[in-house]
Amino acid sequence: MKEIIAIIRMNKVNQTKKALMKAGFSSITARKVMGRGKKKIDYSLVEKIIGNENPIDLKIGEQVAEGHKLIAKRIFTMIVDNKQVKAAVDTIINTNSTGYPGDGKIFILPVIDAIRIRTGESGESAI
Numbered sequence: 001m002k003e004i005i006a007i008i009r010m011n012k013v014n015q016t017k018k019a020l021m022k023a024g025f026s027s028i029t030a031r032k033v034m035g036r037g038k039k040k041i042d043y044s045l046v047e048k049i050i051g052n053e054n055p056i057d058l059k060i061g062e063q064v065a066e067g068h069k070l071i072a073k074r075i076f077t078m079i080v081d082n083k084q085v086k087a088a089v090d091t092i093i094n095t096n097s098t099g100y101p102g103d104g105k106i107f108i109l110p111v112i113d114a115i116r117i118r119t120g121e122s123g124e125s126a127i
Contacts, residue, residue: 001113008104019095034070
């Protein structure tokens with residue numbers, strides 16, 4: 001089993017959920033977060049990237065240093081069978097790739113075990 005952690009743009013949340021559901025991944029946990037990558041943000045590109053769909057309020061970003069504000073992002077977390085990792089990652093990349101900095105990151109971690117509280121099932125049958 002693997003845990004997939006994907007950090008994506010806020011304006012891509014609904015598209016990503018729909019694409020993952022269509023690909024057979026219905027179990028997702030999502031959290032709102034603030035973050036940034038290592039590059040300076042060119043705020044003149046922000047509106048071009050996200051358009052008018054769910055615009056980012058740049059004033060909510062916490063000033064770290066000039067050009068280094070924290071931006072609203074969303075983290076998706078999924079636990080999948082080892083055989084499903086490529087399909088899930090490909091779906092996330094295809095849905096979120098704009099070609100601009102800030103498209104996001106994906107992390108893949110091993111999961112030692114999973115236990116379904118209701119039934120006590122463990123391992124892959126618990127996911």
